[in-house]
Amino acid sequence: MTRAIDKVQHCTTMEDVRRQIDALDDILVPLLVQRGGYMTQAARIKQDAAQVRDEARIQAIVDRVRPRAEAEGGAPELIEAIYRSMMEAYIAYEHREFARLREDAPRTAREG
DSSP: OOOGGGGOOOOSSHHHHHHHHHHHHHHHHHHHHHHHHHHHHHHHHOSSGGGSOOHHHHHHHHHHHHHHHHHTTSOHHHHHHHHHHHHHHHHHHHHHHHHHHHHHHHHHHHHO
16 A cells, blocks of 8 residues: 555655645645535534534544554644644534524525
8 A cells, every 4th residue: 555655756846845735735625625515514413502512523533533644654743733723623614604504594484
């Protein structure tokens, strides 16, 4: 199995580095948007705003991604920090979506 770190191409200039990062961003952004779509789904399904932050789920994700990062040749502590930051941003987004969906519901019911 080829590890992710082994796919990193040798760069000789910052232009090379930036081109590779831009190519990865072209892959990452659609995936992050898709992940955000699932946060909207979660906001729709959850019954109470207190359910949005789930510490056990946060820890389960960290426990899942750290060994994956190591297996791919990466730094588990870096991946954990990125994931924790990303999850905080998604939790804030999910709170906004939770409120928006409940705000829109009464109007939709009145319009029907």
